[in-house]
């Protein structure tokens with residue numbers, strides 16, 4: 217039994233969500249290697265080699281893997297899958313794209329978005345937007361798994377001494393190319409790993425008003441989130457959407473402002489430790505999950521909260 | 530160019546799921562069922578491509594027992610030209626679904642397979658990617674814009690950091706995200722017309738696909754429910770609670 221963990225990275229740094237996938241791998245129990253697929257990603261491999269307990273770091277450094285396009289990533293992983301009983305990756309958009317393709321190439325199923333590991337072949341995963349939690353087993357020879365990273369603590373890193381090995385069998389399928397990317401650059405913490413998230417919904421009213429939410433987020437050094445309605449209305453970019461089809465977050469503190477609390481939104485944030493809701497409707501469903509509810513007009517309450525936090529933080 | 534659109538019958542997205550007493554599965558008896566919302570978006574996108582003259586025919590495929598005709602009719606009422614039902618008793622696993630769809634896509638010589646990115650019941654988000662892998666075709670997942678230019682599909686994808694646009698060599702598989710479009714409403718005459726559209730029936734055996742299973746659901750539980758907390762009367766009280774009670778700031 218041996219696990220291959222696929223690293224999430226941007227060719228220069230290792231994303232911390234990789235450590236959550238390593239935690240899942242540790243629970244599976246086998247020794248583990250890490251696979252880094254990218255272009256000019258040597259620093260990522262060095263970081264990965266320091267993860268406590270890693271055996272080997274395999275690096276496929278190739279032009280075709282610059283964006284980790286699913287076609288090339290899946291084919292490259294298939295070429296290196298021999299000998300692994302489990303292939304585990306954090307459920308990022310890159311891995312959600314590539315891993316099912318890999319599973320199909322290997323002729324096995326995938327277990328998506330696990331939140332728990334009960335053993336080598338038994339896993340826990342939410343279904344129905346998190347309204348039911350399933351325990352599933354797999355009898356596949358290779359278990360291909362994506363991990364809901366908010367459900368696992370980061371594995372320890374710093375003491376590892378993994379051997380870095382370059383692999384030269386990267387595959388370029390030549391089926392697709394990246395035309396352009398609009399990746400938001402932000403000084404704020406990343407949504408998926410932030411310890412505080414401040415989210416705005418349709419109730420915020422406009423793109424201009426979203427500045428209120430941003431100011432509050434900055435005051436708390438929080439990541440910025442949004443409901444789908446706020447994204448659809450153009451108040452903020454899609455990369456901020458929290459929910460069933462957006463990002464799943466579980467921060468220490470989640471502040472929902474002008475968000476009603478639809479089940480699809482709750483699916484993305486109800487694992488948060490403390491939830492605060494600010495809404496003018498005292499019967500909004502968000503209050504059913506909120507630890508602290510503040511009823512009133514967000515246009516008054518948010519600036520007041522921001523100002524008062526300034527004096528206590 | 531023919532467009533193939535797989536549609537799945539799932540619990541209506543507005544309905545709250547119940548879990549069976551014996552915790553073996555969710556209870557779908559007497560539950561409103563609909564087309565998976567992402568599949569509906571895929572149907573809409575295919576229809577728009579046809580209306581723009583890019584596609585010649587839109588074919589809906591649905592895998593399931595007779596009852597899934599309800600969802601097939603819904604897709605036909607939206608405007609799909611014809612449909613194929615692959616008869617199976619129970620929902621096969623995603624890999625088998627992908628194998629079945631691959632056979633149909635080959636038979637139909639589909640230029641584009643437009644499908645939902647995930648089903649809101651199993652939340653797997655797998656079939657499109659598996660299908661693309663099996664067929665050796667490019668994939669544009671989580672699409673929010675789809676354009677066909679020459680022999681390429683230009684797909685803008687919703688990715689973690691923002692948006693990414695890829696060019697895929699046709700034939701290709703594209704999976705729809707929520708913002709791709711807003712599906713049309715169907716009117717009564719459309720539903721009447723849909724009843725006259727052809728629905729072909731086939732089986733896994735006809736398609737030469739073995740319905741295997743390697744995954745088993747042992748049990749289903751309700752999620753840990755949160756207790757509703759308290760309402761605070763003022764911003765001051767909120768700040769005090771966060772600082773001194775919850776200790777999160």
Ligand SMILES: Cc1cc2nc3c(=O)[nH]c(=O)nc-3n(C[C@H](O)[C@H](O)[C@H](O)COP(=O)(O)OP(=O)(O)OC[C@H]3O[C@@H](n4cnc5c(N)ncnc54)[C@H](O)[C@@H]3O)c2cc1C
Nearest residue numbers: 417418419443444445459460461462474475476481496514
């Ligand atoms: C398949 C599917 C997937 C989905 N996935 C997601 C997802 O991932 N994430 C997601 O968020 N949604 C998702 N949705 C959409 C979801 O169903 C809701 O439509 C959406 O979450 C609503 O967003 P909202 O709460 O911002 O808007 P609304 O429901 O319109 O709520 C706005 C709230 O703001 C309050 N408000 C208004 N003005 C003020 C004011 N001045 N001060 C204080 N409060 C005010 C109102 O009382 C109301 O409660 C999905 C839907 C479907 C069908």
